[in-house]
Amino acid sequence: MNIRKTTLFPALCLTAALAMPALAADGKDLYTANCMKCHGANGEGKPSLAKMLKVEMRPLTSKEVKALSDADMAKVITAGKGKMKAVAAVSAAQAADVVVYVRTLKP
Ligand code: HEC
Numbered sequence: 001m002n003i004r005k006t007t008l009f010p011a012l013c014l015t016a017a018l019a020m021p022a023l024a025a026d027g028k029d030l031y032t033a034n035c036m037k038c039h040g041a042n043g044e045g046k047p048s049l050a051k052m053l054k055v056e057m058r059p060l061t062s063k064e065v066k067a068l069s070d071a072d073m074a075k076v077i078t079a080g081k082g083k084m085k086a087v088a089a090v091s092a093a094q095a096a097d098v099v100v101y102v103r104t105l106k107p
Pocket of ligand 1: 064081098
């Protein structure tokens with residue numbers, strides 16, 4: 001039995017388990033500061049804004065948005081999409097944290 005392998009594996013799992021909620025928490029702060037005003041606390045979207053922009057704002061919990069890859073969702077944040085402008089206050093690295101948080105939203 002390889003002792004090194006058996007002790008390292010649980011240690012790695014623990015690190016991963018501890019890192020995930022931390023990322024989602026950072027993402028939550030970023031989301032609250034930069035996305036909530038348009039997308040709402042749970043990603044439901046603001047009907048008044050959608051009407052004003054004449055666009056359909058899909059809830060961030062919809063299956064269409066869930067189907068976006070992490071990279072595509074991060075790109076919406078850093079490059080914009082359709083009527084949504086790029087969110088300049090969010091860096092590419094932070095966008096990845098926001099994506100982690102958006103995936104935890106419940107309708
Ligand atoms: C000024 C308002 C505004 C802000 C701020 C904003 N969004 Fe958006 N977002 C929109 C609108 C409007 C759309 C729909 C764009 C379209 O379809 O033309 C959209 C679309 C999206 C989409 C694509 C949904 C789809 O149907 O493919 C994602 C993902 C998204 N936003 C995430 C975010 C995240 C995460 C943030 C914060 C970092 C954010 N948005 C900030 C207005 C905003």
